[in-house]
Amino acid sequence: MIGARKKGEVVETKPLLSLRNIRKEFPGCLANDEVDLDVLPGEIHALLGENGAGKSTLVKMIYGVLKPDGGEMIWAGQAVQIANPSTARALGVGMVFQHFSLFEALTVAENIALGIPPELSGPGLEDRIIDVSKSYGLPLDPYRGVHSLSVGERQRIEIVRCLLQKPKLLIMDEPTSVLTPQEADKLFETLQRLSSEGVAILYISHRLEEIRKLCHKATILRLGRVVSDCDPAQETARSLAEMMMGSDLTSAVKAEGRAIGEARFKVSALSTTPDDPFAVALKKVSFELKNGEIFGVAGLAGNGQSELMDMLSGEALASNADVIVMEGHATGHMGPEERRDLGLGFVPEERLGHGAVPDMTLWENGFLTAGRGQGLMNNGFIKTDKTKDFANAIVERFNVKTAGIEHHASSLSGGNLQKFIMGREIDQNPKVLIVLQPTWGVDAGSAAFIHQALIDLAAQGTAVLVISQDLDELFAVSDRIAVISEGRLSESTPATETTVEQIGLLMGGLHEAEQHGGQAA
């Protein structure tokens, strides 16, 4: 298929969609600044940029979710105002969101009916769903409840919904961020087939390799402006990345020959039976963390990572106390405070509302987990001055950009708040640090800083667990890597002895093996 897209394939030269001088401003942030864009029929057009470069904002305006503050949109030669998504759909624009617009409690067919015009959603919809999903290789059962589907299946719902409307332009916002490399390849086949049928595809991503492989053209955004239009096949991943970030890349440096010591923290056959119908059950998860080592756990979202995190942090208690052992102490029945007393530190995935309280000041957020261990109170009375010193030290050491520690956590950017939370845990000198998605939605500069901080921490002898969806991140920092899938944790392999492809296979493999097993039974 990849060979088929080579030169001369895009015959029509009149753009299907043209954007001219599009502007969009949010309070305190110019998200799009005089953006121009041309998308030709049948073209797979990449929209490339870092988090916060304005890609999502731009496509939301094309889909009518947001209104531009200035500029014009030309659709098939006609100037148009896209006031809302139904106008967009009527023109022939379909969109698959990064965060799916799905309704857990409804069925696949109901979800699709909601996303298409009433005249298409009449009787026989279920049959048409089956037809479309079969012909494009996107198997889907219209009668199932969405809450029982995997992330990949959920994405298919969105794609099938768009296809039912026979779109001329399909917008895909970071579609592969939730897929295994193998699932992603299948998606590319579907997209190439659509392209050959004349459907234009606007493809948002920050994954350079897949853009080089898939896309005919790339428009690169930085800080809301178009910095370049290019043919991605002619570029290297590095040159694309440099255009995206606007500066030479620096990647985290692993300390050479780090001394890896004794196992300090051990989890053996940890299983859970959740009350929550939407939660994933953990199945006999076992691993150990050694002094000075970074252990990476890869996995697609929703395979038990947050459930594992809850068990490790003490937000949920294990059924057996000794399935989690920290330096000889059975901790499975301990709450978070006691675990911190033993020298454990945690950074959860959600920054606002989990790792930090949005409407509290930074220094109060410093007190949140450090108050007890760092002697920031006296008989329960908070030592305000000492707490503020603690918070100021974090801001300084971790280069947190803020107007001051009296400001609320919600006023910080994602990257800066993440640095603060990371700093709060690291400054307590944990013996074991457990981190979930450390750089999710964080700008590249902060991400590099956080990676370096993790590596430095391990170099001082701390045992570190990093659970992440981002394989590049895991390979950049980890000494050993394992994969979590459907609540099971695979055997670990040294990072130097495995590849992204192998880990990718495990990420999807366990999942499929489970499904086949289910069907056979």
Add this chain to the structure above:
Amino acid sequence: MIRIEARPEAAANMVYAAPVIAVTLTMIAGIVLFMIMGQSPGVALYTFFVEPVSTFDGVTELLVKATPLTLIGVGLSVGFRANVWNIGAEGQLTIGALAGGAVALYFYEMEGFYILPLMVLASIAGGMAWAAIPAFLRSKFNANEILTSLMLTYVGLLVLSYLIHGPMKDPDGQGFPESRLFSDSALFPVLIEDYRLHMGWLFALAAVAAVWVLFSRHVIGFQIRVIGMAPRAAAFAGFEEKKLVWLSFMIAGAASGVAGLSEVAGPLGQIVPSISPGYGFTAIIVAFLGRLHPLGILMAALLMALSYLGGENAQISLNMPNAVTGVFQGMLLFFLLGSDVLIKYRLRFGR
């Protein structure tokens, strides 16, 4: 066209401005209401809000009315900060008054320094016991405390009705549903000779001070705030939600119980079929109007007490129905909740 736009950070000045805006809007709406009712707005507003406190006697009466409102408001604010919606203070007040009153009746015509402290303890125990039911049902069975605490208010009022028509009825009362008058040893001492202002006011001030310290300096107050603002962050930090839910119910129950006692052992001097004109519900408004801050609650309680006095005064001198008070209180809370939008959002006019 008005649009609402999120502020990057909550506006601290609006936290204080919103109640002022709300009170102003309520006054304006009040003028309209009085005009609809055929009253001269100037006279009505004067009768409602100025005349009651134009004498020293009036001011002390204001404090008498503000006593239960402050106590309950401060007690409820602890729970509201933790997203614990105990709205059954009226029931807790009633049971507290009954428990304290029972002690008073038990020691009928006796003297002793120990009677009042026993009454206070009994009222605290009564209020706590009534608050313990929704606390238990929520922490054990996950039952919604809004509904259970409110249902228990109706039950509590029926308990009062039963007792006052039966076991607690004054044997020499010619069948009136009222208890005996408490003896002097079982009455709250007045603070100023010849006025009704009593010791309960000191309890209210003490509660204000205690809760102020709790929230400004103490880790328990910190934990309660975190639970209310970000429950998952509280779990992450290891704060025990159930313990804090219990604590906030107990504080509210104790405060409401004492508030109930301060009525029966204060201005009433006996148990009657209707102990409180809805103080337990008005205190909810007090707590919000006071921004859940003890000092704010104190001021809000004074304002709400004024609305009670004003309502009574308007009934006497303008022959207006007493229910105007309730309408005023409801409007004030509405306007306050509406004005609160300005804290987290700003209004933009035009496109």
Add this chain to the structure above:
Amino acid sequence: MDGTDIVVSAALTIITAATPLVFAALGELVVEKSGVLNLGVEGMMVVGAIMAFATGVTTENAFLAILVGALSGALVGGLFGFLVLVLLSNQVATGLALTIFGIGLSALVGHGFVGVTFAGVPSLYIPLLTDIPIIGTILFGQDLMVYMSVAFAIGIGWFLKSTRAGLILRAVGENHDAAHAIGYPVIRVRFMAVLFGGAMAGLGGAYLSLVYTPLWVENMTAGRGWIALALVVFAAWRPGRAFFGAYLFGGITIIQLHVQGVGWAIPSQLLSMLPYLVTIIVLVVISRDSGKQRLSAPASLGKIFYAAS
């Protein structure tokens, strides 16, 4: 009283006690399905009660009275809707405010109507059918509002399950961000649901003052609005079960009747506690399984929706 009389009077007691709860609970169910928690049912009911009663007494027109009851409920419901949907106020606090305001307002309006009686709402009479012993009166001899309540239960069930508008309403209550992203007017859908819920609560109140008593007594809803809220939870947000639950509660009032008939010396206050105590027990029983409740409760229930655009 002979046997048939007792059965008929028991059935009538259940129906009259259940009907206001049917209206209020079904209305709140639709509101909650759209993702809004309106705790002001009590306030809307009591406003509906006085407005309907005042209209009925003044105009002596029962139909107009019912209509005014519904409209006034919708009006105060709309006030709530404006606050929580447009000004994004806290739904719990605003619902409480609505109840406090409604009770105050109704007492103010009702000041001049204390002690007046209303002729009542005419009952259906179909010759022959209504004359059938026992079931004749029960099935064919009720007043208009009882039939309305049954029709609403069926209609709402059908609306939610089988219509596109019902699907959109459920979607909005399930995930308002997704519904907004697809392009549905979340606020408008919710506002309409809130208005409908207000009208239904108003009807429930109207039934109390026009049929049940038929008198105006201050605060006459006596917690029925809150019981209706509990019924919605009990019904797991399903209209059929809400209807059934309301009749179950109506049945509790029977016990009161019977005990008094038998002549036991139980103080009336203890009997009056029954509905409240049963509500608490029911809540405890259904809330124990938090996982199950999560599956049936609308996922966006009580959450503030703010579209960042």
